[in-house]
Amino acid sequence: MLGNWSRNEQPVAWLPSSVNNCRTEQNRIICFSDDQLRESGNNTVKFKTKAIISHFSAAGTFTVTYRNLVISAVSRDVVT
Secondary structure, three states: OOOOOEEOOEEOOOOOOOOEEEEEEOOEEEEEEOOEEEEEOOEEEEEEEEEEEEOOOOOOOOEEEEEEEEEEEEEOOOOO
């Protein structure tokens, strides 16, 4: 939970990192990312990623389930 996971030297949104707030809940770790933006078609989508990390094994494996939770979607003007 105190890990600082990264990919290509950038913090990841679905594992414990500098862009997440994580807490333990029973035998799971629940993480919520900071707000993120993504362009999708003619929209700008604002969302958070929720990750549930569970099924920890003695061998060091675990399961990650994640969802993108949409906060808003705003249409943007497209110049052609």
